Amino acid sequence: MAFAILSSLSAAAQAEAVTLRAISAFPANLEFTKQFQAFIDRVNRSAEGVVAIQFVGGPEVIPPQQQDTALRNGVFDMQMGPASYYNGTVPEADALFGATVSPVEARKNGATAMLNGIWREKLNAELIGWQSGDVPFYVYLVDEPKMAASGSLDLTGIQMRSTPAYREWFEALGGNNVMLQTSEMFTAFERGVVRGLGWPGISFTDIGVHKFLKYRVAPPVWQLDLVIMMNGAKWDGLSEEAKKVITEAAIVHEEQTQKDFAAIAENEAKILEQAGVQTVEVAEPAAHRKIAHDLVWTRLEGRDATHAAALREKLYAE
Incomplete structure (x- = not known):
């Protein structure tokens, strides 16, 4: 029973x-x-x-x-x-x-x-x-980065692999957006269709495009x-x-x-260095970060301001 x-x-x-x-x-x-x-x-x-x-x-x-x-x-x-x-x-x-x-x-x-x-x-x-x-984003470039008068990055005339997340930021820095899926990136760099991209501090070497790139621009932005x-x-x-x-x-x-x-990002940084990718700091790091972050919060306020201030208070420490 x-x-x-x-x-x-x-x-x-x-x-x-x-x-x-x-x-x-x-x-x-x-x-x-x-x-x-x-x-x-x-x-x-x-x-x-x-x-x-x-x-x-x-x-x-x-x-x-x-x-x-x-x-x-x-x-x-x-x-x-x-x-x-x-x-x-x-x-x-x-x-x-x-x-x-x-x-x-x-x-x-x-x-x-x-x-x-x-x-x-x-x-x-x-x-x-x-x-x-807590993973931030970097800009990666084939050619040596140029600096704007503000001390931030100048992407004027550069074809950047992009997604909706980067579009407005690259435009603000003067870049040209080329919207591509992750699966299309390797071929695009191989053929010279794009000369740079934005990507988080991890899973970059998984794609293999680091073999085409020479520079990583710091400081990183966003999350x-x-x-x-x-x-x-x-x-x-x-x-x-x-x-x-x-x-x-x-x-x-x-x-x-x-x-x-954090451990993966540290390991990837070593792989990039071994591949010859140089990390270049912009002239004015604070200005560089401010352009990126202000754009995001301003965009949110413009689309729907209902919760924007409360969320910013909890999530954004300048």
């Missing part, structure tokens, strides 16, 4: 287990996706019999700029990628990009909770975590805005135990990625 009861309970627990389908905005070989898979593994180890996350792929499954719509419509349950890809729908995504505090600090000071409310309202999504590890989010209805339908496991895994993940990305 006891065995029958235990078997019945086990069967019930298995029946209640929920499988979530997850997708990444990046190919599986990039460190960003590897870290996301580490989060998935962490949840699956902790939540066996309660909830399981199945990784179904990246851009080859659905283009990154369409993944937010697919998530909102329930095609997938969980997604990891840059919030800037859908800042037309959620202008407050810029707050992550323009932040100077870390994801760990943002969760502690209430910024993450505030952003989650906005994600629910505008994207029907639960903001699970901010997988950025990587990778987030993990879930379809709101799917999240609401989870058991409290499943929500607790996923939330706790996200907290650990934010702390761990900060450590992991």
